[in-house]
Amino acid sequence: MLLTPFARVIPLPETIMRCRYSVVAACLIASFAATAEQESIERLEVQGDFRRLSVQTIAGSIAVVSEQDMQRSSAQHLDDVLSQLANINFAAGASRGRFVQVRGIGERSEFIDVINPSVGVLIDGIDYSGLGISSIAHAEQLEVFRGPEATRFGTNAMAGMLNLSSKQPDFRRDGAFSATVANYNSWQLSGMLSDAISDQVAFSLTADKQVSDGFIENTYLHRKDTNDIDELTIRGRLLYRHSDQLQWQLIAHAIEQNNGYDAFSLDRNRTTLSDEPGKDKLSSQALALRSDYHGIVGADLMWQLSWLSADSDYRFDEDWAFVGIRPGWEYSAFDRYQRSREQWTLDYRLVSDDQGRIADNTDWVLGFYVSGRELDLQRTRRSGTRLRAFDNNLQRDNAAVYGETSTALSEQTTLVIGGRLERYKDDYRDNGNLTIQQRHSMWGGKLSLNFQASEQAMIYTLLSRGYKVGGVNGEALSRAGDDGLEALLQQATFEPETLVNAEFGVKGAAIDGSLVTRVAVFHMWRDDMQVKGWLNPELGPEFAGFIDNAGRGRNYGIEMENRLVLHPSFTLHVSAGLLKSKLGPYVTQAGLDMTGRDQAHAPRFTYQLAGDWFLSEQLTLQASVQGKSGFYYSDGHNARSASSELVNLRLNYQLEQWQFAFWSRNALNQDRGVRGFYFGNDPRDEYAPHTYEQWGEPRRFGVTASYQF
Template sequence: MKTLPLSFAIATAMLTSISAISAEQALEAVELDVVTVSADFRDSNVQELAEAVTVIGTDKIDARNAQHLESVLSLAPNGNYSSGASRGRYFQIRGIGERSQFVDPVNPSVGLMIDGIDMTGLGGAATLLDVKQVEILRGPQGTRFGANALAGMINIKSKDATKDTEGYVAAKVGNYNTHSESAAISGSITDNMQGRLAINSFQSEGYMKNEFLGKENTNNIDEVVARGKLAAQLSANTNLGLSYFYADIDNGYDAFSLDNNRTTYSDEPGIDAQETHAFALSLDSKLNSSVILETEITTAKSDVEYSYDVDWAFGKYDENTGNCDTSQGACLEMKPEAWGYSYADQYLRDYQRNSADIRLLSAEDGRIFAGTTDWVVGAYHQMRSESLTRSYTPDPQYSSELKIASTSLYIELSTDITEQARVIYGVRAEQWQNDFSNSLNTGSDETELLFGGQLTLENLVNNDHLAYITLARGYKAGGANSASVVTEKERIFDTEYNNSLELGLKSSLFNDELVTRIAAFHIQRKNQQVKQSFVSYDDGVPDFTDYIANAAEGKNQGLEIESQWQLLEQLRWDLSFGYLKAEFTDYEISAKDDDDASKMIDKKGRAQALAPEYGLATGLSFSATEALTFSLESEAKDEFYFSDSHDEKSKAYVLWHARVAFQQGPFQAALFGRNLTGKEQEVRGFNFGNDPRDGYSNTRWVQLGEPRLVGIEGRYSF
């Protein structure tokens, strides 16, 4: 029987006691600020947007001392991530999303936009320097974003340039030799032009100790990020914007231990590095009282290195006998009958993305159908390339190149059918061209025509309650597997379609002091793309093969609750809860038995990977005085399967975070802590044999997330 964690019990008790506050006391509280979502076609109040959206603002980012998206994703109901790298850079929404990338290109299920620039699949760059808010849109985004948003979209929006001069300088220090320095400045360049520039350097030794090398920084963090923005008012009705994003990530990767702790024995620790230069140019113009023109052109180039020590141990071995080659040094202790090996794996990828989006929107006099209907119509084109060079110890060097051309037309209408009710309906048609070639001559050249969209009925029940029901269809393009060992039938995998039904209720109570958002959803997954992997052994040496297959069907359904309650002028309570039931309804996989013979395993009814049944985040923010503030947060997550190809699970956990800040004029000092109880959280897991000490017998392996982190911060704002 499942039991909800202590933090959920505490949240329930808090809700019960807080509900006893009299109406007179509640009326004394100040109302919550309006939160605007920018990822939609039109900026909208989050309480008036008929879909499930979480907005994580600067206050919550600061409360978590968050440097990267991985630290705040739990604030969104049914949001999750997978690591297998220096950062959690593979994201899941409602149990749908990728867990890793090795040889083959991946079409991610969760999109990632940074200031309008498509960074999907490059989650290492999801840093939070000078960020205004993170918007997490849950559910298929078939009309707005197309193939990259089957499960949802994450939109990171940095702070805009301001007319008045402002800025800050800040520094942080913490345990594990962690330190960060950042600065930002914003203001007017001319009467009609503003600029903003921000830069940050973040370094940490990391949380692993390499016993063999005698180092504590083989899993280090070393990141430099910069953002720049220009805004120009060309006329009363025309605005120009330019954004620049730079990331220089040079992290180590040495995260798996043969003892499943924070001590490693690898002699060739890996690298998790990324260098990105990205630009976005936007032009918005109100052509007349009926039509608005919006255009955006983006370009991004990223060079990525991902490497690791395959055997997680030290020592070199004779290729003919599998015994330790002592002429090259000592080896980790090995069971006598075992065949030792020492491999390294390196992936060098170059990404290039260019896009153009042009749309027309109705203005105040442009509504059609007797003035009842707003409209948006647009066209989008993107060119993507991804080249790979892989160097794997026992094999010849492998190379591949992927080129994708995507062209979309989309339209969305919003029709008032009564004073309280509105229908929103949209469709997107996308031509997807995929040209993949590699050094194994197992490439493909595919062209598909894909369709997505949505139909929403919303009803303003009264001034305090908005109810809606949405039918949506999302898609993720198919592709090809490159591995030479897969069968011709397994070579191609088909496009996945998700059909989603969502019912929601958004409420504002007690004169807008309490806001709630509730959503229930059911997603039917057709041709579900499932990443499979198997391990074969040659003289006891494991060889890993990944490929993508289509499950016949799956379903993901659940409930999501969010609330923000300004209890008193000094006290605010936030709550986020997600319940998820994600399972295969028709799926079989091919596996090997103990005699290395093939067999079929029925996965019907099994939970999908990275889909915890519950997740909770709750927190209190308290202003003791105008100068002194406190925040206390807790997050909890249920166990979940690490993969669809094996049955290892993570352990459920509860984490606690806190921050105390003192503000005196422009100066602020803060003391912060994450994971205060030092709870172990498992962020990636496998099952295979890799320990020479036990003869490479199959073992459960896990990567551990952050330990207890504490530090202090100083900031001067002007």
């Protein structure tokens, strides 16, 4: 009965209707949980929203991953964390997975064309979208927003947003240090320290160094480190409490990444034959100044000014082989992309307090946002003895105004209305004397009705709209003169995309913390859907990519997260997602009709089953199984991944301030694809097309020693 009024307004597909009993059950569980005996309860606050509120009281599907959750799977990088979450996937195509898909929507690579991400990344409020998250060591928490969040984040959050917060400064000394050694010649050193400098000034500093040979053996070069990891990440915060009304915070980041890239094998395994292994390098620095002022009558003033500079060098052996592998058939090519990025952002907003409410029942937020970004690319491609260079520059400026109101209609019912109007302009030029200017105004927003059934149970309905900007197909323009690629002249630009999301959710928790549950049913409509297309006339080694608009698309399903304390010594964590996605009318340049097919990197089923077993005061066993069904690698071909089930184990021994952990990730050593292509690249079989996959990490095992003070 809870779904009936909602279903009359927006007809739900059969897949979701089959899930209605799960939602009704969640409502009943939430109501029952509210009657439990009152004790303490875990409260996870969302830091990325306008106000710091409990995740249980915000409309929308938000996953909050604490440092303890990351430890459960011995996570060392974002890849390891995302596998825990329902309806979340990622793509590699580089040394790390930095392209994220939420509910089947998100990019999978970036070569020449500048792509505005469907799923953005913020670290301490600084925009790292397109660069990814380099380290999660000693993070305070990671928040994953599912669904459009245009009101809060704008064009970078059409499908969702990842928000990582490093440790906040503390006026009491808090510190931790950990050292890890693992197979594949891997080691990690990380540390965190927070302390007071004076009565008004405190700081926090986090540093992380990771090194590994990687999981590839190059038999031609007789090396096992051509796909290695070598990363250093430093993040710091300096807090100055000027008074009870005013505080300032200075944030500084530095990243040095010097990773190898030699991931694709002609033999379609973990053995490569490249004679020129690639690199995936990144050097970035970022600064932010934040102010929180509570001295205005009726509102709090918050603003953050940030700056980021990043240089990347991404290069790879395009033929994946060596000269002489098959004379007469072989080709030799090497591709290199050198990027520089300079950006600044200013986010300025007023948030009402108790004295600033409208009509005593309406809280409000009003803000504006401006940003500027300059991106330079130098691409150098060598094919045989022929050397081709392509340079381009994109200057992108954004300006937006946004607002939100929250009106208490009754003691239990709240209406939230939010909106954002954004204007962007792009100025593009390249070394082919091509200049393109694009100007667009876009809007997004949300409307939610929240019903607080009890202090511990909330039911909400949500309608939200997101958007992302269009762009220029630089690769298509640069290669339109090649034989067989003339059709690329028709793909000079691509249009903005919009998304509308309808969602119904239930959140509940027992007062004593023995049960926490969150369930969301959603249906999303995509318009002018941006898809990655490939023109590969003869399915051979020469191909070109571009971004196309595929008309419409649909994504709908259900996701749930539960934590259940079955016994004082055992806690069970269950998350699961069911997703159905469809491409709208879309025929590729190669003539493949993809209409109605599942979208790329959109597995129909994802889940995690995890448990924490406290064997004694000193000994804890943690185990998890993370699974996902197979999915298509691209919207331009029909190559698919296999399904996967990853088993993770961790045994912790606590000795006063020391902890020793023996752990294994992917303990059953299952191969899983994290990026895939379909074409011919092997001269030994005369370039017959195959599905080539980049594999995720194999079985990992190691030991970690941690000291907390």
